[in-house]
Amino acid sequence: MCYFDCKRWRCGFWKWDSFRQQCHKEYRMGETCGQKLIYHTELLDQQCRLCDQMEKKNRRLRKMWADMERWRAEGNRRATVEKTERDYRDVAAQISQLQYEHGRRLTQIDY
Numbered sequence: 001m002c003y004f005d006c007k008r009w010r011c012g013f014w015k016w017d018s019f020r021q022q023c024h025k026e027y028r029m030g031e032t033c034g035q036k037l038i039y040h041t042e043l044l045d046q047q048c049r050l051c052d053q054m055e056k057k058n059r060r061l062r063k064m065w066a067d068m069e070r071w072r073a074e075g076n077r078r079a080t081v082e083k084t085e086r087d088y089r090d091v092a093a094q095i096s097q098l099q100y101e102h103g104r105r106l107t108q109i110d111y
């Protein structure tokens with residue numbers, strides 16, 4: 001088992017970072033045995049890239065929702081509302097996918 005640094009974001013998301021030290025099972029220079037152990041975990045006081053993306057997409061959803069409400073009240077933008085409804089569903093699906101990836105990483109225990 002070889003030692004690696006690890007990064008952990010405030011939201012719990014983590015990823016492997018630089019290789020630090022070989023273990024006694026591995027003698028080839030610059031190679032690693034394939035099993036990873038944590039050498040040091042760097043804690044980052046910010047949320048991860050996935051959380052950033054989810055936040056951005058959520059803001060977009062809120063804006064689309066507000067636009068649709070306004071257009072429906074005005075009553076003369078039917079085609080635009082229908083298009084926005086489709087976009088809304090797409091973005092909402094993207095957010096679920098990101099949430100899934102994020103949640104999966106939080107429960108992974110392969111380190």
Ligand SMILES: [Zn+2]
Pocket residue numbers: 009011012013047048049050051102
């Ligand atoms: Zn995150």
